[in-house]
Amino acid sequence: MTAPFSTVNDYTAARVRGFEASIFAEFTALALQHQAVNLGQGFPNFPAPDFVLEAARRAVAEHHNQYTRYAGHLPLVEALAAQAAQDLGRSIDPLTEIQITAGATASLYTACQAFLDPGDEVILFEPFYDAYPADVTMAGGAPRYVPLHPQADGGWAYDPQALRAAFSPRTKLLLLNTPHNPTGKVFSAAELAEIAALCQQQDVIVLADEVYERMTFDGQPMQRIAALPGMWDRTISIGSAGKTFSVTGWKVGWSIGPAPLIAALRAAYQWITFCVATPLQAGVAAAVALAPAIGYYEEMATMYRRKRDRLGAALAAAGLRPLTPAGAYFIIADTSAFAFPDDFAFCRWLTSEIGVAAIPPGAFYSEPHRHLARHLARFCFCKTDETLDAAARRLAAIPKP
Ligand SMILES: Cc1ncc(COP(=O)(O)O)c(C=O)c1O
Structure with a gap:
């Protein structure tokens, strides 16, 4: 998991002492370090209307x-x-x-x-x-x-x-x-x-x-x-x-x-x-x-459905089976075709070696249930088509399992 905040010390209140830096801090830094296409944090990289x-x-x-x-x-x-x-x-x-x-x-x-x-x-x-x-x-x-x-x-x-x-x-x-x-x-x-x-x-x-x-x-x-x-x-x-x-x-x-x-x-x-x-x-x-x-809401939903399908096709072609979402702007992919010990290891490899940042969903489970996410990765598709296509080209370079 991610490291605890370095500011934790004797002055820190018990209610925040156990908090770790969010998973996005680690993966944003890793994405920057490896110039990865960042499909990690869920915010649009295109202008608001x-x-x-x-x-x-x-x-x-x-x-x-x-x-x-x-x-x-x-x-x-x-x-x-x-x-x-x-x-x-x-x-x-x-x-x-x-x-x-x-x-x-x-x-x-x-x-x-x-x-x-x-x-x-x-x-x-x-x-x-x-x-x-x-x-x-x-x-x-x-x-x-x-x-x-x-x-x-x-x-x-x-x-x-x-x-x-x-x-x-x-x-x-x-x-x-x-x-x-x-x-x-x-x-x-x-x-x-x-x-x-x-x-x-x-x-x-x-x-x-x-x-x-x-x-x-x-x-x-x-x-x-x-x-x-x-x-x-x-x-x-x-x-x-x-x-x-x-x-x-x-x-x-x-x-x-x-x-x-x-x-x-x-x-x-x-x-x-x-x-x-x-x-x-x-x-x-x-x-x-x-x-x-x-008609803004309909237009936006149509735009996101197209982006979902664009990223979904790229993930499927790379052997990462998308669990096609019915809503929101994330896709969870099943990574079990690839032999990694867990989702953290897979996502670190994908970010640093393949150049596409995804988030290990284990960060969104309690400790006893974290193993349920072992073969999953989260990708967001609220990105420009150019960004999604750049990710697709890199995903295509993943050696076939
Ligand atoms: C499920 C869910 N709830 C709440 C939020 C936070 O929304 P806001 O940015 O409006 O605080 C997010 C942001 O990613 C979210 O995914």
């Missing part, structure tokens, strides 16, 4: 540059409320049912601070987005892991028995990421209904991390757990402008949910960053309001 950039430029020029409402800039919560009303089939109060945060990351952190008491348990599917366990433990909570397993058809499934067994009287939250990073799984209506029923029986709140909500492929519908009967009152739906509008550096995210749950987030968030960059919120507000009218 003009209408998004122009909206932020205008906001700065028009002097939206001071603190704003700490729950969120009014035009943004209004635009998101209108959009969420469509998505969830209910009216949303922009003033009490939305909290804007510094990226989805801050929504996740804030929710854990707002809902967890020491010893409370949180159910996480793994592989997980790497911030989840840290968010839980920093709030004094304890993660309970439920692995997803690759299926013969390229999809991923959890064992329903394992999910039921993960609940206990201490379970407070369940974190559900759909479309899922890194597998690309889009949870089905039947799975969501099963998860919803368990959460209602056990009185558990769902944090629905839906940052890839606009990226589903092949007609796969985006299903929202908050829209299921009885779930609105116990669900916080989390989104991010970074993913949807290719502006990951803006760090504008949001939580949408019932007023009592949002009030708890608000109580915590006022002391975390107070408010998020005003002109960027104004820019995202304009983008959210305009996007449906210009």
Whole structure:
């Protein structure tokens, strides 16, 4: 695994002492060292759409540059409320049912601070987005892991028995990421209904991390757990402008949910960053309001499906069997045709010898389950076609197994 931070010393609080530098630090450095085509970290290497950039430029020029409402800039919560009303089939109060945060990351952190008491348990599917366990433990909570397993058809499934067994009287939250990073799984209506029923029986709140909500492929519908009967009152739906509008550096995210749950987030968030960059919120507000009218979401999903297929074909030709994702912008490939001890060794070799950086998904599993990722590698396809083609040429040079 990666090395602990060198700053860890006697002054370091117990809650962060065990943290390692993120896997992206190691692989970004390795990619730079070997001038590898970097398909590691999931951010677009192409410009954001003009209408998004122009909206932020205008906001700065028009002097939206001071603190704003700490729950969120009014035009943004209004635009998101209108959009969420469509998505969830209910009216949303922009003033009490939305909290804007510094990226989805801050929504996740804030929710854990707002809902967890020491010893409370949180159910996480793994592989997980790497911030989840840290968010839980920093709030004094304890993660309970439920692995997803690759299926013969390229999809991923959890064992329903394992999910039921993960609940206990201490379970407070369940974190559900759909479309899922890194597998690309889009949870089905039947799975969501099963998860919803368990959460209602056990009185558990769902944090629905839906940052890839606009990226589903092949007609796969985006299903929202908050829209299921009885779930609105116990669900916080989390989104991010970074993913949807290719502006990951803006760090504008949001939580949408019932007023009592949002009030708890608000109580915590006022002391975390107070408010998020005003002109960027104004820019995202304009983008959210305009996007449906210009067909932006459909266009983006089509672009990503093409990129998925472009990278998928290159991986398959190289003997790295792609587990074709139904959503998000990552492909997990099965590397078992190649004899490496584990995914870390494979990805280090691929980066340094072949010149294509991928991420070992073992970094997204708890220690006892890390072996499940031994023959897997994660590639992201939110890159220009030129970058994907450069990766394809290098992958073609891999000696056949
Ligand atoms: C599943 C998931 N949740 C949350 C985030 C963080 O989003 P943001 O950049 O808006 O903080 C990411 C970023 O990669 C992600 O993949």
